[in-house]
Amino acid sequence: MRWTRDDGVVELVLDDAPANEIGLRSLAALERFVDEIGDARAVVVHSTVPAGFSAGADLRELYRESEARAPAERTAGVRAYLMRIHAVFRRLDDLPVPTVAALHGVVFGGGLELALCCDVRIADPTARFAFPELRLGLIPGFGGVPRLKRDVSNALVRDLLLTGRSINANKALQAGLVTQLAAEGRAIDAARAAAAQAAKFDPATMAAAKRFIKPSVDAELAREIELFLELFDRPVVQEALARFVSDSGPMPYLP
């Protein structure tokens, strides 16, 4: 993960092959990124990895870390990790400047949760979205459900969560999960154009408008952490993680 700055627009580039899995290293990088945004006028988030924007949490790392600890210590470790990721995602969500995500390929789980922090989401036709966490005996843990519910219908939230299925960019556009489509490989161009446009507006007006327009989901985020931990603290989760890390089938995100 790296970031560049050009004429007031900061670009966060996800470039961790194979699929920008979010683990402890990328969390630390995200924290540094948010610290360094400074006086940027707009932010663009995109991936240069062919597989897509992000496949979500690094489940292999989560499994390794979990296996190495006793159950009580394991839950405490996950709580500390969730608090950090929630803090940095909340800072992204609440930035006073516009944030634009350019999406392609896999946008799953924690990757979708990162995208949901952004104000504007633009997808190309290869983008595919899913919250497959229930396969692990879990719900999304990085703020996904409250932020998804903020932007799309509860019916779609249930369809996605309760079946674990993935949807394409056209469906995401119909649902309001993304608001613009670009040609294949061109979502980044559309995102840069949107960010450059938004960056022209008066910063104080932009900050006030964002605070007014974007609903706070803080109360639900706090409840999500507690529910996630309650669910995590069960043998079925470790068993599901073990199955996932050893699965080499074409749909390892479904049980």
Next chain:
Amino acid sequence: MPNLEDTTRELLDLASTQFGASRDSLAPDQDMFATLGIDSMQALDLLTRLENHFGVELPDYELQGVSDFAGLAERIHARR
């Protein structure tokens, strides 16, 4: 309305183009994953391209256990 044979033929044409396989080497009863060497990321990409091409939604769980082109064509046909 296209019949199942039409859907199967279109599917094989698409798979041939998408994965650079000779069209003559593909048959309905072949194992797609073995024939085309598809991994999990390519399977998602193929799913998206199938949905876009045929104008249907294909829930992932309906495709679990489907291994040959004929089975996939049947699932697509059921949504057309």
